[in-house]
Amino acid sequence: xxxxxxxxxxxxxxxxxxxxxxxxxxxxxxxxxxxxxxxxxxxxxxxxxxxxxxxxxxxxxxxxxxxxxxxxxxxxxxxxxxxxxxxxxxxxxxxxxxxxxxxxxxxxxxxxxxxxxxxxxxxxxxxxxxxxxxxxxxxxxxxxxxxxxxxxxxxxxxxxxxxxxxxxxxxxxxxxxxxxxxxxxxxxxxxxxxxxxxxxxxxxxxxxxxxxxxxxxxxxxxxxxxxxxxxxxxxxxxxxxxxxxxxxxxxxxxxxxxxxxxxxxxxxxxxxxxxxxxxxxxxxxxxxxxxxxxxxxxxxxxxxxxxxxxxxxxxxxxxxxxx
Amino acid sequence: xxxxxxxxxxxxxxxxxxxxxxxxxxxxxxxxxxxxxxxxxxxxxxxxxxxxxxxxxxxxxxxxxxxxxxxxxxxxxxxxxxxxxxxxxxxxxxxxxxxxxxxxxxxxxxxxxxxxxxxxxxxxxxxxxxxxxxxxxxxxxxxxxxxxxxxxxxxxxxxxxxxxxxxxxxxxxxxxxxxxxxxxxxxxxxxxxxxxxxxxxxxxxxxxxxxxxxxxxxxxxxxxxxxxxxxxxxxxxxxxxxxxxxxxxxxxxxxxxxxxxxxxxxxxxxxxxxxxxxxxxxxxxxxxxxxxxxxxxxxxxxxxxxxxxxxxxxxxxxxxxxx
Numbered sequence: 001x002x003x004x005x006x007x008x009x010x011x012x013x014x015x016x017x018x019x020x021x022x023x024x025x026x027x028x029x030x031x032x033x034x035x036x037x038x039x040x041x042x043x044x045x046x047x048x049x050x051x052x053x054x055x056x057x058x059x060x061x062x063x064x065x066x067x068x069x070x071x072x073x074x075x076x077x078x079x080x081x082x083x084x085x086x087x088x089x090x091x092x093x094x095x096x097x098x099x100x101x102x103x104x105x106x107x108x109x110x111x112x113x114x115x116x117x118x119x120x121x122x123x124x125x126x127x128x129x130x131x132x133x134x135x136x137x138x139x140x141x142x143x144x145x146x147x148x149x150x151x152x153x154x155x156x157x158x159x160x161x162x163x164x165x166x167x168x169x170x171x172x173x174x175x176x177x178x179x180x181x182x183x184x185x186x187x188x189x190x191x192x193x194x195x196x197x198x199x200x201x202x203x204x205x206x207x208x209x210x211x212x213x214x215x216x217x218x219x220x221x222x223x224x225x226x227x228x229x230x231x232x233x234x235x236x237x238x239x240x241x242x243x244x245x246x247x248x249x250x251x252x253x254x255x256x257x258x259x260x261x262x263x264x265x266x267x268x269x270x271x272x273x274x275x276x277x278x279x280x281x282x283x284x285x286x287x288x289x290x291x292x293x294x295x296x297x298x299x300x301x302x303x304x305x306x307x308x309x310x311x312x313x314x315x316x317x318x319x320x321x322x323x
Numbered sequence: 324x325x326x327x328x329x330x331x332x333x334x335x336x337x338x339x340x341x342x343x344x345x346x347x348x349x350x351x352x353x354x355x356x357x358x359x360x361x362x363x364x365x366x367x368x369x370x371x372x373x374x375x376x377x378x379x380x381x382x383x384x385x386x387x388x389x390x391x392x393x394x395x396x397x398x399x400x401x402x403x404x405x406x407x408x409x410x411x412x413x414x415x416x417x418x419x420x421x422x423x424x425x426x427x428x429x430x431x432x433x434x435x436x437x438x439x440x441x442x443x444x445x446x447x448x449x450x451x452x453x454x455x456x457x458x459x460x461x462x463x464x465x466x467x468x469x470x471x472x473x474x475x476x477x478x479x480x481x482x483x484x485x486x487x488x489x490x491x492x493x494x495x496x497x498x499x500x501x502x503x504x505x506x507x508x509x510x511x512x513x514x515x516x517x518x519x520x521x522x523x524x525x526x527x528x529x530x531x532x533x534x535x536x537x538x539x540x541x542x543x544x545x546x547x548x549x550x551x552x553x554x555x556x557x558x559x560x561x562x563x564x565x566x567x568x569x570x571x572x573x574x575x576x577x578x579x580x581x582x583x584x585x586x587x588x589x590x591x592x593x594x595x596x597x598x599x600x601x602x603x604x605x606x607x608x609x610x611x612x613x614x615x616x617x618x619x620x621x622x623x624x625x626x627x628x629x630x631x632x633x634x635x636x637x638x639x640x641x642x643x644x645x646x
Contacts, residue, residue: 073616075616082616083616130476130477142582144582144583146469146470146474147469147472149470151469151583152584153453153583153584153585153617154453154584154585154586154620154621155584155616155617155619155620156584157584157614157616157617158582158583158584158617159582159584160581160582160584160614160616160617161581161582163581163614164578164581164582165574165577165578165612168570168574180614180615181615182611182614182615247491251488251491254488255487255488255578256582258483258484258486258487259465259467259481259482259483259484259487259579259582259583260467260474260476260481260582261475261476261477261478261479261480261481261482261483262476262477263477288505289488291480291483291486291503291505292503292504292505293396293398293405293406293478293480293483294476294478294480294481294483296478297477297478298477
């Protein structure tokens with residue numbers, strides 16, 4: 001049994017801390033709770049409480065380092081969160097704040113990078129050294145593993161697949177705006193939050209679809225799960241939407257495969273997990289959209305660690321550099 | 324003065340061999356000649372002669388390893404050329420053939436990967452560890468340097484930027500076919516050979532442009548240099564073409580920057596070198612097309628080693644693994 005390391009996953013509404021076995025990636029103890037407030041100080045306090053709760057089960061022995069995954073852009077190893085739209089943060093030195101509170105070094109990374117590392121090390125790409133892990137959930141992101149190491153890039157923001165441009169603006173058909181401030185990004189089309197908002201708006205405007213029946217006429221309840229349900233039941237609107245989104249996802253992921261030539265592609269995230277029809281469209285179109293030589297021996301696997309991947313990856317990344 | 328290493332660059336019509344200083348990247352001697360035939364045996368013979376000529380200037384001391392860059396897809400470290408359209412090759416074990424002829428190990432790599440490595444080590448990205456090198460010449464390709472090493476990918480075909488898809492087929496506007504057998508690839512729109520063929524065809528069909536005057540009415544003489552010349556002189560057709568191509572290049576390169584977050588981007592290749600207007604369009608649009616955080620500290624540099632980069636990179640890659 002390996003030494004336990006400590007990881008934290010900060011989402012937009014929840015926080016969780018976990019003890020993770022460094023040798024096996026198994027979660028030995030986990031503590032999750034809703035965030036009561038989203039200010040940096042409130043999140044520091046919530047993280048400290050969650051960490052104290054799981055650390056208590058470790059017999060109280062102190063941790064030498066802690067890793068945090070957070071839904072936002074993190075500047076390299078500085079621990080500064082440049083932008084976390086779900087929390088409303090800009091330029092928050094979260095690593096330093098939490099480190100001061102806890103008295104140990106804290107490493108902060110993007111949550112999807114952490115999850116990609118968790119999947120790569122102890123999930124669907126275990127033992128594989130060149131990996132692309134793509135998550136399609138509320139947002140869209142990826143992690144790139146090169147030669148067995150997470151590729152972080154010059155500023156630590158590599159892997160932003162959600163912000164590759166998939167739709168140039170065309171006359172009469174402006175590109176969809178993205179939460180990042182730009183438009184035409186993959187996430188604007190395929191991220192769960194943007195997708196749900198689009199469907200709500202189109203259904204409210206009278207789009208011919210059975211989705212409205214699935215939510216008892218309450219447009220505000222629509223999620224991507226309803227699109228999947230309608231699509232599986234033969235709904236034309238839902239099918240066209242999944243075709244459009246699937247095509248964009250397949251092309252963007254295929255382009256990353258062409259560029260990186262990974263050995264394995266891992267597909268995960270809530271939207272893909274909950275939408276087998278969409279996932280099938282992506283998987284079936286991907287090989288033809290990628291360079292044949294890069295696609296020839298590529299294996300595609302579903303993410304294996306679910307919501308746990310982020311906290312596992314954060315713990316592992318946080319413990320790097322330990323003796 | 325470092326030990327000289329030997330590199331070979333096999334193009335579609337020419338071959339060159341060079342002695343390269345391993346410590347400085349300087350070319351000490353070079354021997355270039357036209358290819359008289361394109362069969363694998365003829366290219367082996369031409370390479371052997373060129374190598375013998377430059378090796379003679381090294382005092383006849385034998386080389387322990389040789390690196391070859393070739394315009395084609397090369398399978399990992401096998402030395403097998405999967406596909407070299409300009410030479411008409413498929414599945415040619417060129418490394419083994421040349422190695423048998425010369426009696427030393429031969430490493431074969433894609434020519435643009437070799438050139439990217441040459442630029443990265445001893446050109447426009449010297450001393451930088453995370454680099455993206457993009458070449459727009461007859462074809463389009465790139466090299467990815469991660470942590471100071473050339474990223475080759477699982478099958479050795481990483482960096483195929485020319486074959487990322489930039490135009491999904493749309494009703495009434497089919498995507499342009501690419502030499503790779505697919506369609507909608509960046510190279511189909513921005514590669515010099517495809518561009519020249521397109522302009523010849525459009526000018527022959529009566530496109531309103533002064534390009535026809537620049538070639539004295541001989542459509543077959545049109546190259547991308549004439550598009551640049553016409554664009555600089557205010558020709559509307561040429562400007563629209565450069566806008567279209569520049570936009571596609573900027574978006575594809577920006578997407579690679581978003582994904583990889585390199586510290587430096589190097590732009591090279593004959594088309595960009597000979598078309599400052601096009602290059603300016605690409606450089607001016609790139610920052611807005613990339614993720615702001617990935618673009619924030621990116622530096623863009625012109626390739627510094629010109630046609631020499633390929634043979635320099637091939638020599639360096641070939642000598643890797645030497646004691």
